[in-house]
Amino acid sequence: MEEGRAERRRRTEAPSCTQGGARRAGIMTDVHRRFLQLLMTHGVLEERGVRRLQKHCYRVHGRTAAVEELEDFINNINSVLESLYIEIKKGATEDDGRPVYALVNLATTPVSKMASDFAENELDLFRKALELIIDSETGFASSTNILNLVDQLKGKKMRKKEAEQVLQKFVQNKWLIEKEGEFTLHSRAILEMEQYIRETYPDAVKTCNICHGLLIQGQSCETCGIRMHLPCVAKYFQSAPEPRCPHCNDYWPHEIPEVFNPDKEREAGTSKANKKPSRSRQH
Amino acid sequence: MLQKPESGALPIPQAEGKDGGRDGETQALTASQEEAPSLLLQESSKEDLGAGREEGAAEPALTPKGARTLAAKALARRRAYRRLDRTVAELVQFLLVKDKKKSPITRSEMVKYVIGDLKDLFPEIIARAAEHLRYVFGFELKQLGRKHHTYILINKLKPLEEEEEEDLGGDGPRLGLLIMILGLIYMKGNSARETQVWEMLRRLGMRPSKYHFLFGYPKRLILEDFVQQRYLNYRQVPHTNPPECEFSWGPRSNLEISKMKVLGFVAKLHKKEPHHWPVQYREALADEADRARAKARAEASMRARARANQRAGIHPW
Numbered sequence: 056m057e058e059g060r061a062e063r064r065r066r067t068e069a070p071s072c073t074q075g076g077a078r079r080a081g082i083m084t085d086v087h088r089r090f091l092q093l094l095m096t097h098g099v100l101e102e103r104g105v106r107r108l109q110k111h112c113y114r115v116h117g118r119t120a121a122v123e124e125l126e127d128f129i130n131n132i133n134s135v136l137e138s139l140y141i142e143i144k145k146g147a148t149e150d151d152g153r154p155v156y157a158l159v160n161l162a163t164t165p166v167s168k169m170a171s172d173f174a175e176n177e178l179d180l181f182r183k184a185l186e187l188i189i190d191s192e193t194g195f196a197s198s199t200n201i202l203n204l205v206d207q208l209k210g211k212k213m214r215k216k217e218a219e220q221v222l223q224k225f226v227q228n229k230w231l232i233e234k235e236g237e238f239t240l241h242s243r244a245i246l247e248m249e250q251y252i253r254e255t256y257p258d259a260v261k262t263c264n265i266c267h268g269l270l271i272q273g274q275s276c277e278t279c280g281i282r283m284h285l286p287c288v289a290k291y292f293q294s295a296p297e298p299r300c301p302h303c304n305d306y307w308p309h310e311i312p313e314v315f316n317p318d319k320e321r322e323a324g325t326s327k328a329n330k331k332p333s334r335s336r337q338h
Numbered sequence: 339m340l341q342k343p344e345s346g347a348l349p350i351p352q353a354e355g356k357d358g359g360r361d362g363e364t365q366a367l368t369a370s371q372e373e374a375p376s377l378l379l380q381e382s383s384k385e386d387l388g389a390g391r392e393e394g395a396a397e398p399a400l401t402p403k404g405a406r407t408l409a410a411k412a413l414a415r416r417r418a419y420r421r422l423d424r425t426v427a428e429l430v431q432f433l434l435v436k437d438k439k440k441s442p443i444t445r446s447e448m449v450k451y452v453i454g455d456l457k458d459l460f461p462e463i464i465a466r467a468a469e470h471l472r473y474v475f476g477f478e479l480k481q482l483g484r485k486h487h488t489y490i491l492i493n494k495l496k497p498l499e500e501e502e503e504e505d506l507g508g509d510g511p512r513l514g515l516l517i518m519i520l521g522l523i524y525m526k527g528n529s530a531r532e533t534q535v536w537e538m539l540r541r542l543g544m545r546p547s548k549y550h551f552l553f554g555y556p557k558r559l560i561l562e563d564f565v566q567q568r569y570l571n572y573r574q575v576p577h578t579n580p581p582e583c584e585f586s587w588g589p590r591s592n593l594e595i596s597k598m599k600v601l602g603f604v605a606k607l608h609k610k611e612p613h614h615w616p617v618q619y620r621e622a623l624a625d626e627a628d629r630a631r632a633k634a635r636a637e638a639s640m641r642a643r644a645r646a647n648q649r650a651g652i653h654p655w
Contacts, residue, residue: 088474092493
């Protein structure tokens with residue numbers, strides 16, 4: 056029966072839709088599909104949530120199958136996603152180094168995922184906030200400074216009161232984080248837009264001296280100016296008795312944060328708000 | 339640079355293209371633009387698309403000039419294939435993003451924002467996009483009616499049992515409300531007056547224009563969102579004075595749920611069995627039979643198509 060064969064082929068072979076000879080290695084089952092669908096719904100998910108999600112998908116669609124190791128599970132899916140120019144990308148939160156995952160575009164596509172949720176003037180507000188954040192020393196832009204740009208927005212005229220609500224919408228949708236009246240990029244935005252940001256703001260963009268990734272928040276050396284992510288600082292200086300700048304060897308003046316330990320986690324999802332270190336006096 | 343710079347959906351301007359390779363590609367395509375689309379359609383049935391062998395090597399090189407021409411054509415063909423692949427990938431992303439809002443996507447939107455000048459290849463592009471959506475994500479791309487060029491995505495994964503339900507955030511309560519309305523419509527003979535719907539909401543403790551912590555503004559949710567998402571049809575009842583409006587099931591509801599399921603929900607709500615309402619039960623049974631027939635017909639035509647493709651040597655995906 057052709058239908059049965061087609062079904063079986065679907066299960067065991069990924070569609071080889073690209074020329075150039077690269078064979079797809081991955082196998083998609085309903086477990087993987089459900090995983091993708093739910094990951095897309097969340098936008099971005101912490102590793103703990105991702106593991107729970109994976110187990111949930113096995114429970115629903117593949118009771119008899121053994122739960123694959125997360126890294127292999129994700130690599131398997133990514134090999135299938137390759138021909139669609141998207142991937143499940145792993146990153147870390149900038150303040151405390153929690154691993155996070157999001158489904159991102161591999162090519163440089165500006166905020167197209169946001170484009171379906173926001174109006175033209177709202178997207179322009181985000182762009183203005185993004186520029187302020189990237190240009191800032193601390194990686195944060197104050198609400199006041201963002202709202203002062205409301206008159207320059209493209210599209211329909213927006214009042215400041217409205218802009219405040221739009222900023223809250225960005226926070227709810229995990230594009231921005233707010234701390235004490237100031238805004239910075241959510242790890243979701245960094246994961247999705249890193250390439251776009253590097254290409255659009257090549258002069259203003261900051262990178263981490265250790266991991267060479269895009270840097271929005273971090274610590275900087277007061278002598279030579281190099282910067283590092285907080286989790287990168289934590290890892291680099293983990294067992295160092297006297298922290299010194301990797302570039303100029305000067306004494307590292309900032310408080311060294313702790314390395315993220317998933318086993319020490321007790322609060323569910325509130326830790327980000329409670330965790331120190333605060334951003335002040337880091338730069 | 340996957341999206342076209344002029345597209346209105348992407349207001350953020352493109353970064354200055356640093357990828358010289360891609361610019362070179364565009365130039366090569368312009369040179370052989372006329373040829374590329376028709377070549378694709380002819381060659382795809384002859385070639386093994388997955389092997390990527392050198393065309394120049396496989397065909398006899400008649401003269402040095404002939405060999406060069408062949409190689410150039412092969413290169414242009416490969417670039418055209420890659421461009422086609424990327425367009426398919428962009429369309430998949432576009433459909434996924436648009437479907438999040440649950441509003442139907444039109445063919446003209448797809449052509450305007452994604453497909454552009456490859457619009458003659460629209461049938462192939464959308465067919466391949468549909469297969470990716472099915473294989474990778476478990477969504478089925480459904481065309482709403484033969485005449486309209488509008489599409490929606492339906493989730494083909496098995497619906498979750500209550501215990502298996504993951505917290506999907508705002509969607510759950512809204513869909514619950516929708517099912518209540520679909521139930522009301524069905525039990526009232528497949529259409530319900532607007533006043534009847536607000537009456538039901540009032541019994542549930544909701545006022546149409548009063549903000550509800552789960553649903554937002556119910557009136558907006560029902561009259562705008564559900565109608566726009568094609569879950570409900572909303573029309574004026576002719577010959578009514580003062581003019582009244584009524585709701586009926588929208589095309590998406592017919593695709594995503596069935597009369598039998600909704601009857602089952604209503605029955606559970608009243609702690610009775612579905613056949614407690616013989617008229618609705620009979621209608622639901624007839625609907626189930628129709629669905630089974632339609633499914634059998636679709637499977638038969640898919641088999642026939644697969645056989646025809648095999649005979650013509652066209653590789654499915």
